[in-house]
Amino acid sequence: MAFIPPEPTYSFSSDDTGARHTLYLTEKAEWQFTDKEKEAIEVFYTRTNRGNKIACMFVRCSSNARFCILFSHGNAADIGQMSSFYLSLGTRINCNIFSYDYSGYGVSTGKPSEKNLYSDIDAAWHALRTRYGISPENIILYGQSIGTAATIDLASRYEVGAVILHSPLMSGIRVLFNTKRTWFFDAFPSIEKVPKITSPVLVIHGTEDNVVDFSHGLAIHERCPRAVEPLWVEGAGHNDVELYSQYLERLKQFVSVELVN
Template sequence: MNGLSIRELCCLFCCPPWPSKIAAKLAFLPPETTYNLVPNENGTKYTLFLSEKAEWQYSEREKENIEVCYARTSRGNKISCMFVKCSPNARYTILFSHGNAVDLGQMSSFYLGLGSRINCNIFSYDYSGYGASSGTPSEKNLYSDIDAAWQCLRTRYGISPENCIIYGQSIGTVPTVDLASRYEVGAVILHSPLMSGMRVAFPNTRRTWCFDAFPSIDKVSKVNSPVLVIHGTEDEVINFSHGLEIHSKCPKAVEPLWVEGAGHNDVELYSQYLERLKQFVSTELGN
């Protein structure tokens, strides 16, 4: 009927999982914080301090390209935000929602390297309960977190929607799809996206249950911006089929990047990754 076994159906109807439990099981593993935001005397600006666990790969001078601040969410949390000035003549700024088990400190070197190579500035944020952000991780907080980041990017940095590329990786594709379904932006990049929580936990699921978490598959058809989907064919966490299905549902999907042999955490190590992003940003969006 829906692809689930009798045993799985019995489990669902006798003891259905709440969305928060699905989310906690599948998504949220905040790492030990790898950075601090230290306020100045007036408390109006903050300085970024990275611990050794952040594994910063550049010089102290290059760290000056990073500006940090806090944004308040509609659910009362204070999330840390990071603006990485990678290119003085960048047309686009990427609003990057990172994957699980990392924070802004661990991602900082990657952001500087990526933005410099594809000529984009990068703005990112830590989810509630991650890094220096307050609160606890939850699906509802994910959506309010990206809304706060979006408003910060728009108001503090004056980035217009048409010059914004919103990029989600793994669990970060969930708030990215949600935002993109409500706002038209320059482009969307979905890196190892998931259809929904239940479809990860029960791969044979063919419909969205009322208690499902992260139902991106039901929102992605409302995304009216160009969408690039990236997925490794040997992804051991979110099966490659999720990327295929998400791509098929995007009204303005561009040629996807299926990285042959790549898993969940190593797509960026393949040369096709940077090549496809450069082509997408400099050629396809430029036209």
């Protein structure tokens, strides 16, 4: 349930030195870029502390962006599939976007697991910091669905510019059962880590989400020490929040007004 890697929607090809990689999208990616758009996308590999090689993507959407979003996507997508969304979102809210594929997703090696998930975002964080020299205060961590587990884990250990949690889950067991406690065998116990986040947190959730119930978003929001006004999207489910106009409006307000002031 937690991990449903799709058939890879992209591949990397390397030059003669093996240092520079080029992105190729398959038809499954449902989007092919123009040459100009391709120039905005840089791809490479980085290695995790658990020995996996993960695919990374930097999308330069704006030449004057103050913030870069470190985006952790949902469980049934890869960065090839998400790349057109990254370009569109970053351009509209004036942010560059950095993303990565979890172990076992896309062209990343290894297998998806909870431990690998935390290791993967750690590797992505360090790659973003060292390769591009971006300061923590200019990084926004964005997690969607299972990506919120990775995002919350990292945000509980580092102070960043801000955190966006899109359809977050309290924990794995709580998605399946209505339990008030965190069991020792539970996976992704985000609800226990959220109080340690010292950055501003925006929670976004659809009120009709039938995958991760709306109550998860409410509980996560209540536990965040620096929660900002959330976005509860009336009538939205788990996979269509981005289609509502208030989604983009709230992100623009958060990034361009609230974080700047």
